[in-house]
Amino acid sequence: MGDNLFEGLPPPSQQQQLEEKKEEEQGRDQNLLSLKTSSSNDNKEASPNPVLKSALKRHKPTESNPEVYFPAAAPEKRLRFKTTTDASETQVIEAMQKIASHIKNPTKFAKASKLVIQLIKAGSVKAGTSDHFFAILEAAMSSTTSCTDPSVGGDYHSLFSAAQDAAEYLNKKQKNQLTVWTFRAVVANDLLTDDSFVFSKTASRLKxxxxxxxIATEDDDIDEAATLKDETEIGNDDDNNKEAIVAPAEENKKDESDPFGLDALIPRSGNKDDRTKGKKDVAAKxxxxDEEETKRFLKSQREAxxxxxxxxxxRYKTP
Incomplete structure (x- = not known):
């Protein structure tokens, strides 16, 4: 008990305890402030010097040599082919007529067919030149050399393959004929290939x-061919006979009914029945x-x- 120095003394007051806490907090705040100050000084020492605006300015090239900093790019060289033509329709027709006169010659067929293909690609085949274009194809198919001959087979194939792009300008009869020629010039040459894939694909198209x-029988084909031949011959003979017989008779009737030739000067209204009959005759003709053209096209298509x-x-070979 004698060793306790604080024995018998009163306990410390509350105010004294508050003062001690306040002194401790002030000491802690002072330490934090000193740490912040030292860190800010370190950052200032580490930061680089500010960059001057004058150092960022770019020197302008002199007018005498503007390509020092920005040299001009070298011009690109492009190879272009002229695929169009500015020829007039008259010039195109003249060219087609010349081609038609040469394309039937087997020795000139290759060159002539290439010229036709160029006209097709250039868009020279139009409604006004379609008849002349068809005349070229007709002359090509009238050649004495077969379109499947090895010397011209490839050119025939290219020509009639390209002709499909101009088929829209042909009339119905011409389109039918082009279809038949395509079988002879394109499909037939495809069947002569040594490529089994091409042969198989063409055979499927043929099928x-x-x-x-x-559906038709052999007798139907024979009757159809004979009928078309007879109708053509009879029609031509009848037209010639009618023209030879009717012309003098009409002249005699005209002289008897109008001896003074005044009927031509007197206007008269047409007969309604005659006009109706004329329309019916035109429609029937x-x-x-159309029926004859359908029969002809069917016959030609079967032959091709x-x-x-x-x-x-x-060409077919069994293993």
């Missing part, structure tokens, strides 16, 4: 074309021509397909 034909079948049969 589809045959399947689309109406047009319908008959048979030719292709014969080529395929000769």
């Amino acid at each position: 589809d074309a045959i399947s689309s034909l109406p 047009s319908r008959k021509e 397909l048979i030719t292709c079948l014969e080529i395929a049969a000769r």
